[in-house]
Amino acid sequence: MLHFAPNRDIVLIDRLQRAAFDYFLDYSDARTGLVADTSRQGSPSSIAATGFGLSCYPVAVERGWMRRRDAARRVLTTLRFLDGSRQASDRHATGYRGFYYHFLDMRTGERSWNSELSTIDTALLLAGVLTAAAYFSGADPSEAEIRSLAARLNGRADWAWALNRGDTVTMGWRPPGRFLKHRWHGYSEALLLYVLALGSSTRPIAPETYGAYSTAHEWLTIDGAPHLHAGALFIHLFPHAWIDFRGIRDKGMREAGSDYFANTCRAIALQRAHAEENPHGFSGYCRDLWGFSACHAPKGWLQLRDGRRQKLLGYAARGAPFGADDGTLVPWAPLAGLPFAPDDCLEGLSHMLAHYPALLSDGRLPGGFNPSLPGGAREGWVDDRIVGLDQGLAVMMIENWRSGLIWELTRSIPAFSRGLRRAGFEGGWLAPGVV
Template sequence: MKVDGMTFTPPVSSLSRRALMMATAAATGLTLTGCQAPKAKTAASTNGWDDTLADLHRRTFQWFWDVTPPKTGLTPDNWPNPDFCSVAAVGFALNAYCIGVKSGYVDRAAAAERTLTTLRTFWNGPQGPQAAGVMGYKGFFYHFLNMGTGHRHDTVELSSIDTALFVTGALTAAGFFDGDTDAEREIRKLGVALYERIDWTFLERDNGLISMGYHPEPGRQGHDDTGKIIRSWDRYNEGMMVYLLGLASPTHPIKATAWDAWAATIGVTWGANFGEPHLGFAPLFGHQYSHVWYDYRGIADAYMRGKGIDYFINSQRATVAQRNYAIQNPGGFKDYSGDVWGLTACRGPAYVKGKVNGREVQFFEYSARGPQSGDKEGNDDGTLAPTAGLSSIAFSPEICTPLIHTLREKYGSDLYGEYGFYDAFNPSFPKDLPSRSGHHTPKAGWVAYEYLAIDQGPILSMLENHRSGFIWDVFNRSAVTGPIVQRGLKLAGFQGVTPAGDWLKGGS
């Protein structure tokens, strides 16, 4: 298909984290063959949906339902050690409640009550310039919140991306709960109001980019005189959703040129690394978070029209690249293969050095992992995260579904527990080295103790998008949220480039 005189390649058909962000901007690559345009609306295929995927889907939903306090809706960052609430986690939880109703896991009235409680907590939480005793400022929220009070945890930043992840979940709830009960009407009202309260211009910089965040404490390193973090959302990553939300705002929109300012920074990561060319970002979460909500199939901005693909295909390519990398396994790590792969931000065994096949390796605890280049160590210490491949199932089910089966069959209960897959594992981590974050197991080697909310969330939502396209349909095309999404995309210059993108022709 040709758009603006350029050939566009449709996507392959279905066959079957913040401080780290500031230091991570590597390019990756892959191999991808075959092409077929998806259907116009819910192109996600149910091919390959089986008992294994269904069990993971149910367990991952149950994690959000069980660990989130029903009186506040403040979903913890991790479990079973809930130190603080993660604002982004709450956005994924709001998705989960909608999915739970659709799947019959929870009664609609109970899910609406939990959702409404959550939105009220965030709407009524104190906002202001103070350094303590507040939940946020200018409509934004602090990255982590105290589980008891809902106020800022420690001295964390006021976060643009975590606010975006929260509010997309809030808007999804507003789009889904379309009933005529008092609770559902209030959900719609608060979901939209929370979005419209955000003053996106507060974090807008003179160069048109959006700052990653703000601290009220003066004189912090890496901040300007106003307290904004100097590092902005540039290059290709999940930050694109911040721009789309900011552009669409009817109350505090960013400049119309903001998307072009961002797009001018992304080309440096385009290249071939382990396969077909794509915009690179080493850990897979950067290729997934925005796609949990935004349906990029068959639509493209000026940059992607120039490349003849869309951002969905870009994420397909990044996914296949990671599998290619694992097959090549330049680091010589144990168990890497075409059926065991996946690098992203996740828990790790320890900040310690150890030997792998006679080679000294620097291991990490929490880190944003991604493919290393050549023989350089890069940020790959042999730690694999199930969420990396599982959350890409909507892009590449032909390789992600076998991954899910292999992880279950090969590692069993070492890696799979009450709420699905534990956050990460490392078969190469030496047994004689201690770890505070996990334990050694007979089959999987080192395994994390915890489940992380921002890794659980994409697993559930992308499983559902693969199965039915549900989150994509609600967020992009519901009566409440569709006009918001379409306004942002059009202001960013997106156009439909295959029949899958015809829905963008409507709306404002």
């Protein structure tokens, strides 16, 4: 999968990938293995960030950043904690019905911030659990225990219960017994969720649920070609972090003559085109500075550098070409986009670091920045948080570009291939006889 790039680019990418991985060493709890949502002091754990971290340990071993036994020990710590944590319907538990609360106390694992029992964040966690288990395939007792625990954790997620007698999966549940009213219906990061829910060997959902989910997909015609629309970049990228969508197609993609990989390539091109057009006249926007996704920012009416007043959205899912846009960008976009548009992303990364060098803190990129807002430097407003999800996505996508490691691992996991086939995916590496 390696794309040949100038040596200076590979050296830079290696440095940024290593720094992003080190987030999971610096911001995880030694006893529970849980990973902090952000670098802010006192941040609770995000179970999704924990799932990304579990997927990144194989990268660290292959890149020589950690010894295999040390990485296995850290994975085992996390899986043992998750396996032994309390599953109950009260508000102080860690999870229920095999699902986990979105945010957990780093040290105790108890529910934090009155968060919901999250189906999508549990899916991201389980994807990491399964990926780690696929990598640690040796005969060593610790690696055998990783595989045993992973199978048990994945098997106890009651996906059928999460339907709440409906035809699509609910977004979550709150104690003592109330499902959230919203469901995963229409193109979203829940593509990964449906693959794992369909692929469960113990409590799966029926194939018809995937059809109910996909009926709400929003298809657009862009330059005469069908495009499955989602404005925010993370929606396109999260499923790709684990699943190699090149050449495999569900019913909708077969009818469109496309696949999810090509669709994401197009989504990145649309984001770059929006930044170049810059319809709102924000500072810095160009084809080499883009990235519209979910991130934090100030909230309320603020004065921009050019004197205009602009409504800032706070935490919001920004998107392009048809989404919220208040001048705030995610700087991790060119790293996470490398498998899809490597030349464009390398140029974008070079441009961003040349023009906004203060974005880097300990070699890591922040959750977001807004160069249209007044600030001490060209960067304008810069988020003081390093976000675990962003760091994990960067590590995994860089590695998928460099070696295809994560995609190779998940192609070998029955839960992934079974779920894709039950969703109606065909072709490519799913074709009979293809390894």
